[in-house]
Amino acid sequence: MAHNEDSRARDFADLSSRMSRLENRYRTLIDNVDVGICIAKMKFDDNLRAVDYFILDGNSAYERHTGLYGTVGRWVSDFAPDLERAWFDTYGRVALTGTPARFELQAAPLGNRWFEVEAHRVGNPVDFEVAILFTDITDKRAERESQQTINRELAHRMKNFVSIVQSMISQTLRRSISTQEAEKAIDGRLLAFARAQDLLGDEILNGADILPVVLSSISPHQTHDRRIKISGEAFALSARRALALSLALHELATNSIKYGALSNEVGQVNLNWSFDDNRIDIFWREIGGPLVVPPSSQGFGSRLIEIVGANFDGTSHLEFAPDGVIFSLSAPARPSTS
Structure with missing residues (x-):
């Protein structure tokens, strides 16, 4: 019995180690791609209208493409209170329906940058979390x-x-x-x-x-x-x-x-x-x-x-x-x- 428990513990430790290495590899990959990636948690009012979203996580390209440094762990309303309504409506729709969205949109509060965006619902639907992938296409436009x-x-x-x-x-x-x-x-x-x-x-x-x-x-x-x-x-x-x-x-x-x-x-x-x-x-x-x-x-x-x-x-x-x-x-x- 003790031998089986030790074996299971070793297997678990080995699996944890491999999962940690895999996570680190993916994290390194995500941090090095030239595509902004962030996870946002949507906030709705009583009428299920998106009113804000919280940046749960983001890679380095997220900061580079938006110019928003140090905004992970903050509500968008805190650092971009004048952000256009279309951003909230689009991400809110993705969070509620699970239907991905692909679009181009300008963000005036972010230096009038234009972005090419892809948004997907992730995790448990009741958490209203959205994965956002985007690139700054201002020069391209x-x-x-x-x-x-x-x-x-x-x-x-x-x-x-x-x-x-x-x-x-x-x-x-x-x-x-x-x-x-x-x-x-x-x-x-x-x-x-x-x-x-x-x-x-x-x-x-x-x-x-x-x-x-x-x-x-x-x-x-x-x-x-x-x-x-x-x-x-x-x-x-x-x-x-x-x-x-x-x-x-x-x-x-x-x-x-x-x-x-x-x-x-x-x-x-x-x-x-x-x-x-x-x-x-x-x-x-x-x-x-x-x-x-x-x-x-x-x-x-x-x-x-x-x-x-x-x-x-x-x-x-x-x-x-x-x-x-x-x-x-x-x-x-x-x-x-x-």
Whole structure:
């Protein structure tokens, strides 16, 4: 009898030892995974509405992902009294029904973090205990939203591109005297459009600085003695503004070469811009060219130049002054939307 009792005691001690080692292994595993894990005990009011929960246990990732250090053994209402109602309702539902829940939710009191969460009821159902597994997905959501924004911008710009090209071609064909003239005008405008897209290709959301936009637009028209003079400081343009300005400058330069200051050997174009915290002003002025005669009808190029102000959320004006064409644009420094 004594021998059997000693054997059972040894077996029990051995089992206890193995259980302790197994528990330590699982504890080490739980503490080292990059998933927050905690056990919460739900508290309900008389109407079985979850009103609080107690953190019974949590691994190191629980603290790391939430930023809640030293909260094991405390009620949530003590350290996050403004936690959103949805957290209590969801965990309460899991505790009462035993149905697991998987969801994404933001916790404003925890630094506006977003979490991907999985919740399961554990233990005796009457204890209302819930195992919560979660990860901080704030950065992942930001990346996802950024990609969605880019996709929306791409779709929006693609529609605009098609609309602009269709209008550009139809208006040019309608107002051109010959097929050759139309072909040449369309080629020039499409090239200007393509250059603007190349410039904005890597900066679809942030646009581009005004200087590269200006240089890219006027470089095909710049004279060997550099009679297009530019001056102005660095200034960030949205994608919409950069595209509109690029097309407008192409039209101004093309008209200047045909009829204006760049059509002779001495004329000059002064292109300058200035800005402050509130406004940006852009000026194109031609001097030294032949006498300017206002056109009898408004062509597509003139219309495009004048409507560029709308794309800047401001105003633009094209004047056929006798001594040289003047274009001016004035707009808020920052666009309302783009």
